[in-house]
Amino acid sequence: MTDVLVWCNGSLVPAEDATVSIFDHGLTVGDGVFETLRATHGQPFATRRHLERLHRSAAGLGLQVPYDDGILREAMREVLASHDLPSARVRVTVTGGTAPLGSERGEGAATVLIAAGPLASPSPSAAVCVVPWPRNERGAMAGIKTTSYAENVVALAHAKARGAVEAIFATTTDLLCEGTGSNVFVGIGGRLLTPPLTSGCLAGVTRELVLEVTDAIEEDIPMAAFLAADEIFLTSTGRDVQPVHQVDDRLLSVPGPMTEAAARAFAALQASTPDP
Numbered sequence: 057m058t059d060v061l062v063w064c065n066g067s068l069v070p071a072e073d074a075t076v077s078i079f080d081h082g083l084t085v086g087d088g089v090f091e092t093l094r095a096t097h098g099q100p101f102a103t104r105r106h107l108e109r110l111h112r113s114a115a116g117l118g119l120q121v122p123y124d125d126g127i128l129r130e131a132m133r134e135v136l137a138s139h140d141l142p143s144a145r146v147r148v149t150v151t152g153g154t155a156p157l158g159s160e161r162g163e164g165a166a167t168v169l170i171a172a173g174p175l176a177s178p179s180p181s182a183a184v185c186v187v188p189w190p191r192n193e194r195g196a197m198a199g200i201k202t203t204s205y206a207e208n209v210v211a212l213a214h215a216k217a218r219g220a221v222e223a224i225f226a227t228t229t230d231l232l233c234e235g236t237g238s239n240v241f242v243g244i245g246g247r248l249l250t251p252p253l254t255s256g257c258l259a260g261v262t263r264e265l266v267l268e269v270t271d272a273i274e275e276d277i278p279m280a281a282f283l284a285a286d287e288i289f290l291t292s293t294g295r296d297v298q299p300v301h302q303v304d305d306r307l308l309s310v311p312g313p314m315t316e317a318a319a320r321a322f323a324a325l326q327a328s329t330p331d332p
């Protein structure tokens with residue numbers, strides 16, 4: 057069996073030998089960004105869009121990614137080749153590097169890590185729970201995929217304690233925002249809607265592709281409308297298009313017709329090209 061490799065600051069190394077400093081700013085203050093891609097039989101999906109978002113996120117934190125995309129693509133390929141997984145997640149992490157023990161960034165180079173692991177098939181539908189904490193759509197980190205995910209960790213634990221598998225955030229003005237690791241689409245009166253990026257949601261790659269292959273439109277969605285929606289689905293790299301069968305105590309029959317059509321269109325796109 058091949059050793060599982062990771063890519064650490066330019067070198068491919070056995071996973072158990074990879075190390076980062078305990079002074080890494082990603083570790084000490086969450087000063088970092090990341091991407092998660094789905095790979096099928098070693099082939100990552102939508103790499104161009106994920107790398108574009110990685111650069112946008114890094115720019116949002118004032119970080120430079122010190123490797124070009126060709127190098128990152130090749131590194132992902134090599135890491136995946138050491139795994140032999142039919143379905144994998146590839147994670148690219150870029151942090152502020154070694155720094156003093158405070159919020160100020162150090163002089164060191166960014167830390168860049170690439171690792172992969174198995175990705176389980178999504179369950180056919182999901183129960184979600186609205187959490188009591190808002191996403192700050194006006195915050196400095198709104199829409200940026202940072203490694204500061206503790207808010208998501210707490211929200212997901214809250215949802216899981218209530219029997220749900222995803223937590224849903226509203227904005228500070230009580231509009232629908234997103235899940236901890238997913239975007240949200242709703243069918244209301246025959247229209248398919250998803251919150252605009254001004255809600256503070258992440259510009260999900262799956263969201264973007266679903267917007268391109270369906271008639272969905274971006275529109276502000278008050279939480280009251282979300283709670284009464286005819287159908288709801290989540291999108292993410294790990295879930296693709298996942299129908300929602302329960303929101304808090306309310307049950308929905310799944311999949312709704314718009315959800316079914318979106319899932320079909322997205323699956324067709326995935327089958328047609330690895331890098332849409």
Ligand SMILES: Cc1ncc(COP(=O)(O)O)c(C=O)c1O
Pocket residue numbers: 092234235236237238239257258259260261262263291292293294
């Ligand atoms: C906060 C958040 N929103 C949405 C998404 C969905 O994005 P994508 O479709 O690119 O996986 C993610 C992905 O992990 C996320 O972390």
